[in-house]
Amino acid sequence: MGKTVSTITQQLNETEAMLAPFRRTLRRSDQYIFDGIFAAARRHIAAIGEVESLLPFQIALLAILLEQAKDISVLQQELEELRSRYE
Amino acid sequence: MSEQTGWLLDVYTDEEGGIVLWLLTDEDQRLRLRMNFPVTYYATGEFNKLRQAWAYLKEKDVRLERTRRRDLFAGECDVMSVTIGNPSHLSGLFMDLSRRFPSLDYYDADIPISLRFIARTNTHLLGRCRVHLDEEWIRQIEPLNSPWEIDPVPLPLRIMTLSPDTDPAISVPQNLKVQCGRDHFSMPLKPARPFLLGLRADLNRYDPDLILTDYGDTWLFPQLKIWSEENGISLNPNRDEKKEVLTHRADSYFAYGQVIYRGAQTHLFGRWHIDRCNAMSFGEYGLEGAMEQALVTGLGVQEMARKSPGAGITAMQMLTALRSDVLVPMHKRQAEDTKTLVELIRADRGGMIYQPIIGLHTNVAQIDFSSMYPAIMVKHNISPETVGKENALEGLIPRTLRPLLEKRLMLKNILVDLNPNDCRVDLLKKRVAALKWLLVVCFGYLGYKNARFGKIESYEAVTAMSRELMLQAKEIAEDMGYTVLHMYVDSLFVQKNGALKLGHFTDLLENIAEQTGLFITLDGIYKWLVFPPSKRDSRVPVPNRYFGAFQNGEIKARGIALRRQDTPKYVADTQMGILRILATSADPRKKNNEVQEYIRKQINLLKEDRIRVEDLIVTQTLSRPVDAYRVSSPTARAARQLEAHGKNVQPGMKIRYLHVYDGSGIRAWDVGDVQGKMVNVKQYIHLLKRAEEEVLDVFKKATRNASFAFRQVQA
Numbered sequence: 001m002g003k004t005v006s007t008i009t010q011q012l013n014e015t016e017a018m019l020a021p022f023r024r025t026l027r028r029s030d031q032y033i034f035d036g037i038f039a040a041a042r043r044h045i046a047a048i049g050e051v052e053s054l055l056p057f058q059i060a061l062l063a064i065l066l067e068q069a070k071d072i073s074v075l076q077q078e079l080e081e082l083r084s085r086y087e
Numbered sequence: 088m089s090e091q092t093g094w095l096l097d098v099y100t101d102e103e104g105g106i107v108l109w110l111l112t113d114e115d116q117r118l119r120l121r122m123n124f125p126v127t128y129y130a131t132g133e134f135n136k137l138r139q140a141w142a143y144l145k146e147k148d149v150r151l152e153r154t155r156r157r158d159l160f161a162g163e164c165d166v167m168s169v170t171i172g173n174p175s176h177l178s179g180l181f182m183d184l185s186r187r188f189p190s191l192d193y194y195d196a197d198i199p200i201s202l203r204f205i206a207r208t209n210t211h212l213l214g215r216c217r218v219h220l221d222e223e224w225i226r227q228i229e230p231l232n233s234p235w236e237i238d239p240v241p242l243p244l245r246i247m248t249l250s251p252d253t254d255p256a257i258s259v260p261q262n263l264k265v266q267c268g269r270d271h272f273s274m275p276l277k278p279a280r281p282f283l284l285g286l287r288a289d290l291n292r293y294d295p296d297l298i299l300t301d302y303g304d305t306w307l308f309p310q311l312k313i314w315s316e317e318n319g320i321s322l323n324p325n326r327d328e329k330k331e332v333l334t335h336r337a338d339s340y341f342a343y344g345q346v347i348y349r350g351a352q353t354h355l356f357g358r359w360h361i362d363r364c365n366a367m368s369f370g371e372y373g374l375e376g377a378m379e380q381a382l383v384t385g386l387g388v389q390e391m392a393r394k395s396p397g398a399g400i401t402a403m404q405m406l407t408a409l410r411s412d413v414l415v416p417m418h419k420r421q422a423e424d425t426k427t428l429v430e431l432i433r434a435d436r437g438g439m440i441y442q443p444i445i446g447l448h449t450n451v452a453q454i455d456f457s458s459m460y461p462a463i464m465v466k467h468n469i470s471p472e473t474v475g476k477e478n479a480l481e482g483l484i485p486r487t488l489r490p491l492l493e494k495r496l497m498l499k500n501i502l503v504d505l506n507p508n509d510c511r512v513d514l515l516k517k518r519v520a521a522l523k524w525l526l527v528v529c530f531g532y533l534g535y536k537n538a539r540f541g542k543i544e545s546y547e548a549v550t551a552m553s554r555e556l557m558l559q560a561k562e563i564a565e566d567m568g569y570t571v572l573h574m575y576v577d578s579l580f581v582q583k584n585g586a587l588k589l590g591h592f593t594d595l596l597e598n599i600a601e602q603t604g605l606f607i608t609l610d611g612i613y614k615w616l617v618f619p620p621s622k623r624d625s626r627v628p629v630p631n632r633y634f635g636a637f638q639n640g641e642i643k644a645r646g647i648a649l650r651r652q653d654t655p656k657y658v659a660d661t662q663m664g665i666l667r668i669l670a671t672s673a674d675p676r677k678k679n680n681e682v683q684e685y686i687r688k689q690i691n692l693l694k695e696d697r698i699r700v701e702d703l704i705v706t707q708t709l710s711r712p713v714d715a716y717r718v719s720s721p722t723a724r725a726a727r728q729l730e731a732h733g734k735n736v737q738p739g740m741k742i743r744y745l746h747v748y749d750g751s752g753i754r755a756w757d758v759g760d761v762q763g764k765m766v767n768v769k770q771y772i773h774l775l776k777r778a779e780e781e782v783l784d785v786f787k788k789a790t791r792n793a794s795f796a797f798r799q800v801q802a
Contacts, residue, residue, distance in 0.1 A: 043442050043627070044442065045440075046441045046574075
């Protein structure tokens with residue numbers, strides 16, 4: 001209410017809308033992952049907003065990488081646990 | 088000369104000159120007193136125009152003077168002061184002058200008379216004072232208490248309650264229920280003549296200070312006027328018989344992101360009238376809250392009960408300005424400073440809204456900064472005229488807020504120490520809530536486009552400071568081994584292994600308070616708390632939706648069906664019923680069978696027609712005129728039905744309807760003649776299932792705190 005600059009949520013929505021034709025062309029299974037990319041960015045809206053950037057999607061990409069790194073590290077940990085159980 | 092002490096009930100201008108004051112004396116008398124009260128307003132601008140205005144006013148019954156006064160932003164400036172002996176003429180004279188000389192800037196021209204009176208005499212409405220009288224004329228007046236007193240002597244008010252036997256919007260009332268003291272009786276409305284005579288006699292006999300009505304603004308008083316004219320019986324509900332009742336027309340306006348409808352209003356002189364059905368926040372803080380607001384703002388109880396807290400805070404700012412000899416502008420004159428895009432991106436942001444960790448969490452503490460934004464304004468001296476300046480004197484806004492903040496804190500501290508069953512608890516809670524709303528809107532008014540003492544940069548300074556303090560609090564919590572599950576504007580949700588009791592969080596609270604300089608309190612410890620995911624994508628968190636059970640069994644929920652005003656009571660009650668069952672266990676997942684049994688029972692009650700039709704009403708606000716609806720939404724359909732039945736429908740009005748089987752699927756409640764058998768049971772079961780899913784879905788599916796969720800795709 002009363003803001004001049006659009007919020008990070010609005011900017012992410014706009015980028016997602018802009019990419020709608022791209023998403024539509026993807027296979028259904030890829031679409032789910034693609035949505036996950038935006039879900040990853042949406043987990044860090046507050047942090048993206050703290051950076052005074054003219055191009056917040058750059059920072060959103062970093063948030064996406066962060067989530068991906070988190071996923072990888074969880075998978076790695078699970079793998080290590082499984083490995084130690086069977087070795 | 089005689090002397091009287093008592094409470095000040097009402098102040099207003101008198102056409103015969105001066106002002107009228109009503110004093111409720113210590114001897115239980117109601118005295119109509121008068122006082123000479125010249126008022127002054129100011130004009131400034133281009134010298135030539137000012138001279139023409141001077142020449143024009145010289146012919147009028149006013150005193151003119153060239154003087155210097157202080158504008159909050161521009162500092163000392165030359166102004167023309169216009170003093171009028173009879174304050175009731177001010178409005179007319181000012182309108183005339185401003186029409187002729189629109190380019191001049193005007194100050195102090197629209198200040199309510201009660202504020203001028205309070206600023207000049209240091210007394211306050213509902214407060215105690217001593218008057219020295221020469222017959223009915225006040226020669227001297229002095230205050231006997233302060234509006235900031237924590238436990239003032241209560242006003243011995245005589246209250247008369249009037250309510251019709253039915254909602255007049257639905258059917259024609261037949262009787263008026265009257266209650267005054269221990270007496271309560273019912274008066275038939277027809278025939279009108281004996282009714283009017285009876286009511287007039289009761290008003291004279293009881294002589295109430297407050298007439299509390301249901302539908303008094305929208306039905307009773309307009310109807311009384313019609314009946315008394317038709318029957319040639321004069322009935323003046325004022326205590327001051329020289330005055331006519333004051334009516335304000337109904338209007339719709341846009342505020343806080345929504346259209347609000349305010350019904351017509353009837354204000355009385357010498358006594359108050361409050362319509363419980365047309366009072367803005369009466370449901371939340373009642374008469375006691377409205378009186379508390381009137382006490383501290385200086386606006387009358389009748390105004391405060393009907394106006395938004397924004398009007399109250401504006402009045403308080405005017406009062407501070409008057410007391411500090413600062414001019415009160417007619418309009419806001421501070422435009423936003425020019426900024427580069429980067430500066431705008433930096434500044435134009437709100438409070439800290441984090442993204443919670445989705446799912447069920449146990450042993451979570453919610454800690455809140457108390458009155459965070461007002462506390463920041465006071466502590467960091469944030470005011471429109473001080474923002475960006477170092478070592479500035481205390482600004483107008485912090486000066487206005489400081490006593491308000493302190494009073495609320497003291498009342499809250501008393502509440503904490505009281506036994507919950509103490510009879511004072513309810514009253515204190517209402518007073519605290521009333522003060523809270525004044526503090527809440529004060530922040531918004533810094534950035535509001537029409538606020539006279541607003542400047543967007545000061546608003547931005549507050550949010551920037553609040554975000555910084557929240558981050559500091561987060562860092563302190565994390566340094567102490569806590570997981571921060573969520574942060575929302577002024578509250579944090581934290582969790583740590585082994586932290587289960589109030590005492591476990593004391594260090595955290597003390598550390599945060601010490602570093603930030605603001606009070607922070609523990610709102611409570613949840614035995615479990617759920618942050619549900621977005622309905623659109625279960626990997627996306629939602630900041631303002633959560634529900635949980637405190638250790639004492641109390642339930643707190645935000646953003647779910649039971650909190651929304653358009654949820655029918657039956658659905659909201661059922662959702663609350665589900666939460667109550669879940670709250671009995673430390674692990675809500677174990678309660679699924681019990682919950683399912685409860686839902687089956689609730690659905691059976693609906694199918695067997697054992698739910699009151701009233702509990703199925705959906706209430707929605709009409710956001711625009713009916714003709715402007717392009718899609719025929721249920722609200723628009725219900726509004727059209729009302730119009731077809733000759734009912735007045737305006738934007739901002741609450742439209743009540745039921746889902747029914749026949750016709751358009753919707754039946755406007757206020758059309759009347761609604762029966763249980765019409766109800767579309769399937770639709771209500773659908774609504775109920777949706778409310779159930781909102782709470783239970785999170786327990787059924789595995790929580791996805793991995794946003795990509797590769798594993799699901801592989802599965």
